[in-house]
Amino acid sequence: MKKGILLVNLGSPDSPEPKDVKKYLGEFLMDGRVIDVPLWARTLLVKGIILNTRPKASAAAYKKIWWEEGSPLIVLSERLQDKVQRQTEIPVGLAMRYGSMSIHKGLQELVNKGVGEVLLIPLYPQFAMATTETIVVLADEIQKEHFPNLKIESLPAFYNDPEYIEVLSQSIKKHLNGKSYDHLLFSYHGVPERHIRKSDITKSHCKIDGSCCITASKAHQFCYRHQCFEVTRLVGENLKLREGTFSTSFQSRLGFDPWLQPYTDRTIERLGKQGIKNMAIVTPAFVSDCLETLEEIAMEGQEIFHEMGGKEFTTIPCLNDDDSWVALLAKWIKNWA
Structure with a gap:
């Protein structure tokens, strides 16, 4: 066949x-x-x-x-x-x-x-x-x-395939090209919290309480939140990133229901207020750049960062081709x- x-x-x-x-x-x-x-x-x-x-x-x-x-x-x-x-x-x-x-x-x-x-x-x-x-x-x-x-x-x-993590890590390293930065933000597409609970095949594990995503469970096979945090952790290990110099956030919320947190726009704002001057951001929920990465992050995110006193805002492209x-x-x- x-x-x-x-x-x-x-x-x-x-x-x-x-x-x-x-x-x-x-x-x-x-x-x-x-x-x-x-x-x-x-x-x-x-x-x-x-x-x-x-x-x-x-x-x-x-x-x-x-x-x-x-x-x-x-x-x-x-x-x-x-x-x-x-x-x-x-x-x-x-x-x-x-x-x-x-x-x-x-x-x-x-x-x-x-x-x-x-x-x-x-x-x-x-x-x-x-x-x-x-x-x-x-x-x-x-x-x-x-x-x-x-x-x-x-x-x-x-998300946790070792070869994929290596490709993503090397892409981040290549596009940073030796640039110094104070913080590397991993921004993922946001989803409502109820999506995480609906995808929980155990019907009991996902509580979005800060511990369920790092506690081993069959639920992780279909848990978007766990998989996002895991990509951040694995890339951090691969690139030997120092604790406190990188973090995870979620973008593009819609409506008034609770969505995955922390929110990207508020995180960028907070980092700027905390005195972060050089920031880099990567969007590993996508493999191709799109409206969310090119406009919401590269344009709107940069504007928020500069308004909060930040200076250098580096957007790392998706893997693309x-x-x-x-x-x-x-x-x-x-x-x-």
């Missing part, structure tokens, strides 16, 4: 214009694993409020980071796909969870090439309901409805194939 790969990333509007942003946000926010409330409440919130207020502001943010070639997330994902394809003989497809580059289209293209078995690679190091799970569940639904003879496997979360990351993906693919 011919094998193939489908890389899957988040997605992007087709353009930074409000109408395209509204369409994209509608699909994204109506996902029950992103806003996990009953359909009637989600519809009221998204279609009744958010889509009538947010698209214009989001479009302005997208315009700040949009490249001549298109959406940075899409362009960078396509570069990654191209480089990985050069290192393997089996077909490598690319799809997005939201937007016009759909998973259905990606699977169809592979099937058209004679592929009967697919390795689905969600481009997220950590497992989360709103990222990995929604990709895997949708791919399964599409397979059952449209491609009943297609076999699909999924690459598990690779880094050659070592490409080689590692190609190795995983060859091992599977």
